[in-house]
Amino acid sequence: MPDPSLRLPAIADVRHAAARIAGHAHVTPVLRSATLDALAGCELLFKCENLQRAGAFKFRGACNAVFALEDDAARAGVVTQSSGNHGAAIALACKLRRIPATVVVPEGAPQAKLDAIVAYGARLVRCAPGMAARDAAVAEVLARDGGTLIHPFDNAEVIAGQGTAALELFGHAGTLDVLMTPVGGGGLLSGSALVARAQAQRVEVLGAEPQGARDAHDALEIGHPITDRNAETVCDGLRGHLAQRTYDILKRDVDGILLADDDAVLAAMRLVWTRMKLLVEPSSAVPLACVLANPARFRRRRVGIILSGGNVDPAMAGQWFSSPDSGNSRP
Amino acid sequence: MPDPSLRLPAIADVRHAAARIAGHAHVTPVLRSATLDALAGCELLFKCENLQRAGAFKFRGACNAVFALEDDAARAGVVTQSSGNHGAAIALACKLRRIPATVVVPEGAPQAKLDAIVAYGARLVRCAPGMAARDAAVAEVLARDGGTLIHPFDNAEVIAGQGTAALELFGHAGTLDVLMTPVGGGGLLSGSALVARAQAQRVEVLGAEPQGARDAHDALEIGHPITDRNAETVCDGLRGHLAQRTYDILKRDVDGILLADDDAVLAAMRLVWTRMKLLVEPSSAVPLACVLANPARFRRRRVGIILSGGNVDPAMAGQWFSSPDSGNSRP
Numbered sequence: 001m002p003d004p005s006l007r008l009p010a011i012a013d014v015r016h017a018a019a020r021i022a023g024h025a026h027v028t029p030v031l032r033s034a035t036l037d038a039l040a041g042c043e044l045l046f047k048c049e050n051l052q053r054a055g056a057f058k059f060r061g062a063c064n065a066v067f068a069l070e071d072d073a074a075r076a077g078v079v080t081q082s083s084g085n086h087g088a089a090i091a092l093a094c095k096l097r098r099i100p101a102t103v104v105v106p107e108g109a110p111q112a113k114l115d116a117i118v119a120y121g122a123r124l125v126r127c128a129p130g131m132a133a134r135d136a137a138v139a140e141v142l143a144r145d146g147g148t149l150i151h152p153f154d155n156a157e158v159i160a161g162q163g164t165a166a167l168e169l170f171g172h173a174g175t176l177d178v179l180m181t182p183v184g185g186g187g188l189l190s191g192s193a194l195v196a197r198a199q200a201q202r203v204e205v206l207g208a209e210p211q212g213a214r215d216a217h218d219a220l221e222i223g224h225p226i227t228d229r230n231a232e233t234v235c236d237g238l239r240g241h242l243a244q245r246t247y248d249i250l251k252r253d254v255d256g257i258l259l260a261d262d263d264a265v266l267a268a269m270r271l272v273w274t275r276m277k278l279l280v281e282p283s284s285a286v287p288l289a290c291v292l293a294n295p296a297r298f299r300r301r302r303v304g305i306i307l308s309g310g311n312v313d314p315a316m317a318g319q320w321f322s323s324p325d326s327g328n329s330r331p
Numbered sequence: 332m333p334d335p336s337l338r339l340p341a342i343a344d345v346r347h348a349a350a351r352i353a354g355h356a357h358v359t360p361v362l363r364s365a366t367l368d369a370l371a372g373c374e375l376l377f378k379c380e381n382l383q384r385a386g387a388f389k390f391r392g393a394c395n396a397v398f399a400l401e402d403d404a405a406r407a408g409v410v411t412q413s414s415g416n417h418g419a420a421i422a423l424a425c426k427l428r429r430i431p432a433t434v435v436v437p438e439g440a441p442q443a444k445l446d447a448i449v450a451y452g453a454r455l456v457r458c459a460p461g462m463a464a465r466d467a468a469v470a471e472v473l474a475r476d477g478g479t480l481i482h483p484f485d486n487a488e489v490i491a492g493q494g495t496a497a498l499e500l501f502g503h504a505g506t507l508d509v510l511m512t513p514v515g516g517g518g519l520l521s522g523s524a525l526v527a528r529a530q531a532q533r534v535e536v537l538g539a540e541p542q543g544a545r546d547a548h549d550a551l552e553i554g555h556p557i558t559d560r561n562a563e564t565v566c567d568g569l570r571g572h573l574a575q576r577t578y579d580i581l582k583r584d585v586d587g588i589l590l591a592d593d594d595a596v597l598a599a600m601r602l603v604w605t606r607m608k609l610l611v612e613p614s615s616a617v618p619l620a621c622v623l624a625n626p627a628r629f630r631r632r633r634v635g636i637i638l639s640g641g642n643v644d645p646a647m648a649g650q651w652f653s654s655p656d657s658g659n660s661r662p
Binding site for chain 2: 276
């Protein structure tokens with residue numbers, strides 16, 4: 001039997017995912033701000049995945065993929081590679097299913113993220129930085145210990161799980177003119193696009209990507225995924241490249257990808273912090289930055305935005321709060 | 332006819348307030364954190380008034396009092412004194428009713444707070460620091476320009492409005508064993524206590540007050556309001572004293588007031604920031620600090636907490652984020 005995680009997912013998979021993760025994942029609030037609406041000249045509806053368990057939408061996909069495993073496979077445990085939100089999400093999902101999790105992390109990953117993964121009970125395996133070393137470490141763990149690899153975005157169950165945020169957003173908001181999400185590896189945008197295309201009304205689906213990590217934008221222009229670039233952006237959640245699977249969904253279902261530079265992203269992030277009182281990480285603010293930079297395009301439209309996560313490093317947050325004009329400096 | 336704002340409010344006033352402010356105030360979410368529950372050893376339900384319009388529960392009371400005015404009185408405008416959340420709340424409520432607002436602020440009030448008041452279209456009148464100078468300035472404005480004074484907490488319609496947060500919390504949460512709010516002038520705690528006492532089940536109602544501004548705690552012990560102390564606390568929203576009206580309600584309906592020092596408050600605030608991804612001001616974190624300091628008292632109980640506001644000065648937030656151990660330093 002072919003591995004179902006290798007299919008292109010469809011709207012039915014998103015609906016199954018919603019049923020599967022109910023009771024584990026939070027139904028996050030959709031929040032609005034009259035101040036930001038006035039500033040943007042449109043209606044903004046923010047789906048607050050920074051308030052999701054483990055602090056990001058990633059828990060939806062991880063939870064769906066972990067709970068979709070057959071019992072035999074589940075008992076052998078789950079392996080993944082991520083120094084970021086997917087690692088913590090897998091660790092928490094496996095804790096809830098009471099199965100072992102192994103997360104391969106590169107040397108130099110932020111200690112706070114590693115602490116979160118360990119706090120959820122996962123085993124950490126260190127490897128050298130770089131994709132090749134990571135892939136080798138994952139292969140070694142799988143060969144030695146067994147278990148199922150759950151990739152952060154190149155996995156049908158993960159993509160279907162990420163789509164459940166948009167499903168809840170439409171359920172709450174009714175119709176939208178535009179749905180926007182950040183795009184890194186494309187899991188969230190793919191899942192969201194599947195949901196938007198299943199709506200009765202036509203919805204424009206847009207990705208929002210940092211200028212310094214514009215591989216998805218350029219991939220859709222040239223006609224294939226780009227995997228040989230180094231990303232340069234403060235948006236640590238968006239440095240990944242599209243996989244063929246997410247590329248295929250975006251190519252079919254997404255209307256465009258807008259770009260924003262890091263200064264605009266950090267300014268938008270500070271607006272969310274100070275006006276909405278929500279702590280979001282830089283990646284979450286890319287859609288708002290794109291809306292504010294293109295007022296004519298969005299004027300008077302009803303725009304749904306997924307705030308993807310809130311796992312910001314406290315030291316960086318302190319710096320970004322204190323010095324609005326030195327926003328894009330990094331440690 | 333006696334001024335209805337001078338009565339002791341009752342639960343019926345809170346229900347009227349809820350109807351009056353519907354459509355103006357946000358129904359804020361009630362959020363939970365498995366991590367904080369584990370840390371506290373109890374069930375914590377956070378009513379997120381930091382996500383309320385103008386960034387604090389104060390908008391509920393201000394909106395109710397402003398919209399309760401007869402048309403003739405309303406046209407003459409509203410006057411209040413506050414350099415903090417109540418001033419911005421009155422300014423926004425008057426903007427929504429399209430009537431003039433005047434806010435008397437002491438010299439030296441933070442520019443960010445003044446900017447918010449002006450942005451909502453209110454007129455600022457400066458006065459010297461100190462209660463006497465403020466009262467004189469308010470009296471002068473009322474004598475010269477007319478209008479209605481809406482006090483930040485010594486007003487029945489304001490207290491009834493503040494109670495609507497607890498009304499929504501019980502509506503969402505069902506039963507609670509404990510309801511806790513911060514206490515400064517006592518408006519929020521009074522309104523919340525009225526609601527708790529109207530529940531079918533017995534609910535313990537507790538205030539949470541900074542050690543450096545413990546006038547409400549001590550007032551309930553000695554049997555009358557204390558108004559001659561200077562507060563020393565980072566909780567800028569809780570430096571006020573009880574009025575006779577709020578004292579009377581607290582004496583009748585509140586089971587006790589717990590105390591927390593500023594270091595514990597700031598540690599609890601950082602937990603809300605980093606674990607719940609919610610930006611709250613120090614005042615909001617006093618109840619959580621009290622729960623964490625008294626684990627045996629709350630063990631396994633279902634505790635509702637009102638997170639009162641999110642208007643934290645960005646420079647201070649930067650400092651508190653960056654340096655957890657220099658938390659209680661002030662500019």
